[in-house]
Amino acid sequence: MRKDIHNSNIPVRCMSCEVRHKGMCGALSADELLALSAHTRLVNHESGDELAGEKMPAESYATVIRGVVKLTKTLEDGRQQIVGLQFAPDLLGRLNANENAVSVEAASDVNLCRIPKAALERMVKSNPALAERLMSQTLRELDEARDWMVTLGRKTAAEKVASFLLLIATHLDPEAVGEKRKFDLPLSRADIADFLGLTIETVSRQMSKLKADGVISIVANRHIEVPKLSKLKACCGS
Amino acid sequence: MRKDIHNSNIPVRCMSCEVRHKGMCGALSADELLALSAHTRLVNHESGDELAGEKMPAESYATVIRGVVKLTKTLEDGRQQIVGLQFAPDLLGRLNANENAVSVEAASDVNLCRIPKAALERMVKSNPALAERLMSQTLRELDEARDWMVTLGRKTAAEKVASFLLLIATHLDPEAVGEKRKFDLPLSRADIADFLGLTIETVSRQMSKLKADGVISIVANRHIEVPKLSKLKACCGS
DNA sequence: GCGTTTTCTTGATCGAGATCAAAGTGTCAC
DNA sequence: GTGACACTTTGATCTCGATCAAGAAAACGC
Structure with a gap:
């Protein structure tokens, strides 16, 4: 019954996050993910795979099902800084942005549930509770970034x-x-x-x-x- | 006519941001600020004044009308890091947070328009467009924080x-x-x-x-x- | 297994930025 | 103006982390 949520060859365990988080898949609830299921696609990546390039057009959102994803920025001469880590069940992608601000790379082997840009944005527009949860995740990321600035600077x-x-x-x-x-x-x-x-x-x-x-x-x-x-x-x- | 927007002894120029930003006072539009006017209060601070303390209860939001505000974090032994700068017409305060994550201090002489916590949050709940603009500001702050992490680290x-x-x-x-x-x-x-x-x-x-x-x-x-x-x-x- | 490659550790040395110290400049009260 | 105080600049020296250079230990292919 749950199998058809994702157009995928991966067994139902892709919803493991649902169990661990009491019906919430991070910002997205299990119900919301189900409603999007016609558009989502479960994908696997191995450590080192580039999931999205800095300054490239933003194509889709994704929730992290398993593994760790790193967000990096690189200077022209190759110096690199990791500016964020995302763990399950975080949502990857900046709402309404057309271009990636960071490069996104699998730090470990990773399972993602990709959600097309338009599908998620449509749902957010009609669902204030979801919008609020995305705001919460963004604020948490901002807090984490600022904590890390203290670590980097001092x-x-x-x-x-x-x-x-x-x-x-x-x-x-x-x-x-x-x-x-x-x-x-x-x-x-x-x-x-x-x-x-x-x-x-x-x-x-x-x-x-x-x-x-x-x-x-x-x-x-x-x-x-x-x-x-x-x-x-x-x-x-x- | 505009004078009664703020319960204040400062002339109408407090809305200077409205002019510079074509009716928008940052995340808040001029109309929204007007609707809140019964609750807002214009306050002046001079350079060095502490506007809010780290880990203290969050009491209100505020828009920066003039001047520069710095957000800082301090380690136990006194080492300090500035984790953000806010310019007019930014909104100060994290939506729905009960405690300040950072200490807020006037970097220059500053004019603020303070908005009580409950009043703004009530308006955000009933105004999706406003919620979206706050999301945009937060995403911009996150981008800026991440850019600065590269500067600090590399x-x-x-x-x-x-x-x-x-x-x-x-x-x-x-x-x-x-x-x-x-x-x-x-x-x-x-x-x-x-x-x-x-x-x-x-x-x-x-x-x-x-x-x-x-x-x-x-x-x-x-x-x-x-x-x-x-x-x-x-x-x-x- | 065994060799190859990649990743990690350890040592020696160097240098960018911190620290310590002093002098210069600006601002404000009076 | 003059003195007091805060802020900024400049110099001398030191130190922490970078760089250079081997090795050691995993991971991987066959």
Whole structure:
């Protein structure tokens, strides 16, 4: 019954977000997604795929079903900065914009539910509650961007790396209780460096230092364990 | 006739923004501001006044009538970062938020038109066009924040200072044509440093260097002239 | 398995920007 | 005007993170 929501070869698990979020798929409710289902398409991308190019025409919106998506901006000479990370069930795309302000890239393997530009915009116009939820997501992104500006402008390399690990721990395990955290980093050292305005060498050194100080253990390259979250928080400078 | 819009001792020029923006006072149209007039209050602040404190209850919205307002975040040990600048006719305040995410301070002498929280939110609920305009402003702020993240994370001190001067030139004289620009800096060197994630000494040195290179002239401390805007742009790294 | 490639870590050195220190300039009260 | 104070500039030195340079460890193809 749910299978026909998406014109897709992927099983019904594409709606996993619905379960996790009590009927809400981020800004879009399950009902709204269902109403759009004639137009949506589930797509898979692997890590590194470019989903949309900076300054290119904006073609569609998409909700992140699984995985992590990075938003980047690049200077002419190739210097790059990650300006946002989107986790399930965020909506990708700026309402009513005709051009992408950022480049959108899969940071990990990613499942997206693409929604054509016109279809979503039509629904937003006739649905004030949806418009309000999109406003909320945008305000949250603005808050996150401003928090990150403090990190970029005023924190030391050690504080930046600790702040990043805390951010990931918070996003990938939002309902964890107690002081222990375990997670896989969705980003390579190079991506972390681009997020923090550092070089990969500095990121690597600071991770090693956090490990030496007993704040984290690096179980495998990408797999991190935090024995005591408060200890990590104490390294963040605020 | 227009005098009764604001319960205020300031002459009608408080609506100057209406003229400059063809009936729009930023997100709020002149008509909408008129409809709210029973609740609004025009207030003046001088440079340095704190208009709202970080993590304090959000009490009201306000449109910037004249002057420049800075949004700041501060770490526990006092390190500060400016995370946004608001110029006339921006609306201050995050829709439906109960707590300020940032501290709001007058960067120059400022005139504000304060609008009580409930009054504006009531109007937004019944006016989709207004909601859409607020969404546009928020998306613009998000774009600006992300642009600035690139500056903070990846540009050199010289590029940061040039980018700041370009930003101010653009905002304070949006309709200027040709290559020449003249403007007064609305921020002290200390504020510029907090905006750029630098120290005041570095800001001062880079300004002196831009002057020595003929990119700008520093007529008085705060008064800057740019003989050739394209030359300044070439210093911004992108 | 084994070699190739990519990613990550560690070490040595360098340099941009911070810090420390002092002098110069402007502004305001009186 | 004169003094007090705040802001800005300039100089000397130091330090944190960048850069340069190997290695080590995963990941991948076959």
